[in-house]
Amino acid sequence: MLLPQTPPLHLTYCQNIHPGETWAEHYQALATKTLGVQRALGGSAPFGLGLRLSASAATELLESSALDQGRELFQKHNLYPFSINGFPFGKFHRGPVKADVYAPDWRSPQRLKYTLELGRALAAWLPEGCEGSISTVPGSYAAWIQSKEEELVMARNLGAVAADFARIEAQTGRFLHLGLEPEPDCFLETTGQTLAFFEGSLQEGAVPEIQRLHQVSAQRALDLLRRHIGVCFDTCHVALQYENLARALRAYRTAGIRISKIQLSAALRTPPTPEAAATLEHFRETTYLHQVKALRSDGTVLSWPDLPEGIAGFPATQGLEEVRVHFHVPLFVAPSAPLASTADALDDEFWSEVRSGICPHLEIETYTFDVLPKEIHPGDMVESIAQEYRWVLQKLNA
Template structure:
């Protein structure tokens, strides 16, 4: 849906909350869930869709006349697609995902080919005068390369070359069809790119020099134009849960990107669990018991603890962090578990909702980013006491965002 009344800013939710990997399942979810939300939230207005497509769904959508049929369906129901979630390649529900969410990573041609299909799909679906974004893996998973610096450098180089190849394709689309597409790297804890500093370093030391040289060599353009292409078509997906878990200050993180000339392509609006650590051993034991339902087996729930004044310490997953709770010197934990964004406290825990609110208030100062996407994909694995009816929960998230914008929102 349009917000701010300018028809430039778009708000949606990511359909990765609904299980479904093949196109038939995805389309069923759109008909079953998305249309009901549209009826409740924007019955007379165009309704934006944040579409998550697994690799198999992307292949099926490009077969025969399936894409044309979907285009007709969008027109018939006054819906439009402006952003795709291209992060999870394969299964994302009802199975163990954990670190395999990063596979294939940006060193592998499977990731390249999958994203090329997404570019083709989004270019076909994108309305006129709307830019299109695809969020994607932040290169790879850091622990896979932790012990071998040379291999890690090879990952940066291979990823830069693949991203440059896609940049050329997106630049060609814009030149020939007038459609601006961008690929949005989504930093998250323990990924190869997990915070603002690492993204800036990657752009400055790898993407711009390595990718720029590739574009200059293969397309006969100047380095200056190559860098312009890369900055225009490779952006950041700023997930508010991820940056909050990293204890990033929103204003400082955004300033780092702006100073480095790195555009934000999409804000994913999601909230993490914040756990204040008490001194009492009895209270810590109680907190550990209350955290156990969050330590589920499907997704990675990375934990970062704040050790004052020693700084930050990482745990790969909440399951492995829990035994340390009773002895840690930390004053606070934050865990990568997406919880409904309309909740700010569920004692003894809190959420990082304040990070989202700070981002929303800064939107007028970030003119290049017009995409907002609610992303609480963990609904199925939420503790029972937090699990409302799925449509009611998503609608409340929309309503919270609209009420939190810095000026009255027009649907």
């Protein structure tokens, strides 16, 4: 939805909460669940969409009449797509995903092809005067990148995206940008790592690629890179690093790095006690990675790659102050002690930065709905999503 802010803000929820890999499944979710959320929120104003399209669905869109089918649905129900989650390439529900969610990574021509197809689909659907954002994997899973040359391969592929999005803008007037989404245990994890990549290897690999594809100067290529490649700022992921959200946003702004999209989400947090570890047993599940980050008393962060390792490790570790778990929980949910959420990290300072116009795209993202344990499960999906909207709107209007 378009919010009456100055500068304007677009708010949506991410469709990756809905299972489905084909266009038919994505369309069904839009025509049922999304319209239900729209009705729950009043149903009259234009309703923004944060789509999730798998690689197979993206290809299908460009090879059939599906683009027109989507456009007809959007026009009929006053919907407008302005963002796509291009992070999960393939299966994202109903079976193990774990680290496969990062594959293919940005070393792969498959990831490049998928992202370019998403760009063409979004450009075809974007309303006049509305920019489009696409989020993507943070380069790769950290353990998979072993050399500087692999970083440069990723950078060259990202340069090819910037070049293609620049071509789309020149030909259609539709402005698209891609946001790499820093995530625990990934190639881009912290704000500091992301700043270093954007100022180092990304420019080193992407600028010559843009020059090659567009026959422009190095400065013009750098300008196009900064215009079309940025960061998807996930508040859950930033909080997992024990970073201050507002300071992280300002660091990107100071460095001239575009915030492509802000994803509004919360992680679990607990004291580092055996009781908390026992309570976290209810959150064990086999679909997603739930990385665990513990804050030491000296300010450093200790990591475990998934929840089982974290549950086994942190109660026996001395000198910990807090534990946070990469398990997205609805923003409005207040887990029972000893658990809590990082929703309080979205504080007044953060909302002040959001209202300032640091990024026009806001997306609620709680894809874990189907694996939430009964202790905190909200019940009805449509009402849960609508309640997250109400929570965000209340914070924005405070």
